[in-house]
Amino acid sequence: MSGFCEAREEKAGSRPRPQVNEYKENQNIPYVSLRPIPRTVLEKTVTVHLAAFSCNDKVDQFQHSKSLLEKNSNNELLCKKIEIKKTSRGILTPKMEATSFRAESTLQKSSLDVHRESNTRLHKSSSEAVILSVDMESSQDGDSDEDTTPGLDDFSGLSSYERKRLKNIAENANFFASLQLSESAARLREMIKKRQPSESKRKKPKKRESETGCRRSMRLLKVDPSGVSLPPTPPQPALVAEENPLLPPGPLEMTPENRDGSNELFKEFLQTWAEMSKTSSKNTQKESPSLKSYNANLSGMVISEDTVCKVAKGAVFSVALHPSETRTLVAAGAKSGQIGLWDLTQRPKEDGIYVFHPHSQPVSCLYFSPVNPAHILSLSYDGTLRCGDFSRAIFEEVYRNESNCFSSFDFLGEDGSTLVVGHWDGSMSLVDTRTPGTSYEKLVKFSLQKIRTIHVHPVNRQYFITAGLRNVCIYDARKLTPMGSQPLISLTEQTKSIASAYFSPITGNRVVTTCADCNLRIFDSSCISSQLPLLTTIRHNTITGRWLTRFRAVWDPKQEDCIIVGSMAYPRRIEIFHETGKCLHSLFGGEYLASVCSINAMHPSRYILAGGNSSGKIHVFMNNESF
Known part of the structure; x- marks a missing residue:
């Protein structure tokens, strides 16, 4: 060891x-x-x-x-x-x-x-x-x-x-015992229990009223610099709350805004429109021309500098062509509530333009009367429907409902005495203009969220079609009830917002719809049953944006199977499609058509087409025989 x-x-x-x-x-x-x-x-x-x-x-x-x-x-x-x-x-x-x-x-x-x-x-x-x-x-x-x-x-x-460790423990214990910490802790606990809880809300200090006060503007106090109070200002008239106040009810004088109403040119203008009432607008023979001759006539339609003019202020929301065979008369309804009338036979062209203001909000629908071509009916967002009578030089009030905003209307009877009026809130009104005094109204509530366009079947006039927010419905006017009515047919092929829906003009055997999903759809309505079969889907750019009026594809009134629609393509054009989906013709204007014509209308018997853009201009295409 x-x-x-x-x-x-x-x-x-x-x-x-x-x-x-x-x-x-x-x-x-x-x-x-x-x-x-x-x-x-x-x-x-x-x-x-x-x-x-x-x-x-x-x-x-x-x-x-x-x-x-x-x-x-x-x-x-x-x-x-x-x-x-x-x-x-x-x-x-x-x-x-x-x-x-x-x-x-x-x-x-x-x-x-x-x-x-x-x-x-x-x-x-x-x-x-x-x-x-x-x-x-x-x-x-x-x-x-x-x-x-x-x-x-x-x-x-x-x-x-x-x-030594035990000795230190004993000394420390004696030292802490001498401090009497347990007694001090007991006294502190008693003090905490006796202390009252503080108030939850803090008292706001009282404002001290100063003897001199804060400095304030003498202008606000309405005091002169010398200290003398100024005299009270006279009360100012109350400002109009609405940007576009409603016009007073009743007839309005037909006074042009761009001309003097007492000059000779305006009197001649009224006389010309009054003579139109003697001309019959009915076409006794309604037959569609052959597709070959129709396409040849379309190729002869041209535009010139004399057929382009600004007729209203703001975007064009509606266009109508007078059915006269001798004169070319165009009417345009604008966003500002104006109605511009243009007689293209006048030279220079500015002498044939007259602008009236019968509405306070956009004019969404314009039709010439089917029995009196000297009467033009206009419908506006302001809840009024007026008839412009050029023989008496007034805009007579046909129907008024300030609680609703109107979107579209059509003639339910061939004599034009009964109207069907669509509202933006999805309801509808049946108006009879033969009632003396105010027109008879029958308000019908629908389950639709909106009604943008309403159109009556040209043959079976008890049927009418509505274009709502996401659906297209066909109703029977004989089965409408005030509490609500169910549609006969609902077309649910559309996937986005719908702009318009119209029956074909002669037989009503076709229906064309314009949808925001960039498709034009044509349905077979020859037999109104539980469902209308889809015939054709035409791919077409319908995205116009917020600054352009929405496209509305319409039928050519003299051709049963052809539709007219504006285009977003370059160069700018107006396109004409056959019901099979084939593009028959495109109307190019060159330097005279440099904008998008969203709203278009064709003459019922002549080859004249008028298109309106979003700045108030009207572009007119016509063949050589129409000049």
Whole structure:
């Protein structure tokens, strides 16, 4: 055993830090605890004391005591003391209780080596535990070897560190007891309970009334700079709340806005329109020309500088062509509520234009009377339907409903005495103009959200078709009830907003719809049953945007199977399609047609086409025979 200790001392002297051999399992020891195990009553608690030293210090040597683990009568192991002497250059610090993990593991492995040798000599049983205590003391502490040796005093069996630790605990307990912290805490708790809760809402400080007051503008106080109060200003007239106030009810005088109403030209204009009432507008023979001759006539239609003119202020919402065979008369309804009338036979062209203002909001629908061509009926968003009578030079009020906004109308009877009027809120009115005084009205509520256009079947006039927000419906006027009516047929092929729906002009066997999904659809309405079959879908760009009037594809009144629609393509044009989807002809205007004509109308018997754009201009195409 002494040889083993001398070998370890020589090894420790040659290195700055002690080197511990790796642990190898010993078959003679069934269980070895590497950590100190606290024992109660019969055994001592293992403690480790280390002395910290600076990084520059070098360890001189390790000395082991000569006696190692001698067995007592009580089968206890004595603990060997390992004293670490300070070198001449280093300074040892006082004893430390907590040590680093490396130092602890090193001491445990050293104790393991010692324990191996003791087991070989003492042949201890497997149930006994190994307890090793290493006591590191400083030479500057004043602690002698007697302090570390267990004595027979009051703390027998405890090391000097244990005795000092218990003494410190007792002194600290006496010190904290002298502070009387428990009594202070009790008094604080009582004070918190007695304190009243603060108010939740903060009281607003009262405003201090200053003697001088804040400076204020003398102009706002209406005081003269000298201090004299100014006289009260006279009350100003109240401003009109609405941007476009409704015009007064009743007839309005036909006074042109762009001319003097008392000049000779205007009187001649009225006389010309009054003579139109003597001309019959009915075509006794309604037969569609052959497709070949029709296409040839379309090719002869041209436009010139004299057939393009601005006739109204704002975008054109409706266009109508007079059925006269001798004169070319065009009417246009504008967004501003104006109606422009243009006689193309007058030269220069500006002399044939007269602008009237019978409405306060957009004029969405215009028709010449089927029985009196000198009468023109106009419908507006302002809830009025007026008839312009050129023989009396007045705009007579036919129907008025200020609570509803009108969108479209058509003649339910061939004599033009009964009208069907569509409202923007989805309802409809039946108006009889033969009633003396105010017209008779029958208001019908529909389940539609909107009605944009309404059109009557040309043969079976009890049927009419409506274009709503997303659906097209056909109704029977004989089965309408005020509380609500169900449509006979609903066309649900459209996927987006619908702009218009019209029956074909002669037989009514076709229906054309214009939808925002860029499709023109043609349906077979020859047999009005539960469903109308879809015949043709024509791909056409109908996205006009917010600044252009929406496209409305209409039938040519003298051709049963051809439709007319504007185009967004370049160069600008007006296109004519056959019901099979074939584009028969495109009307190009060159420099005279540089804009989009959204609203178009064809003459019922002549090859004259009028298209209106969003700036109030009318473009007229006609063949050479019409000039």
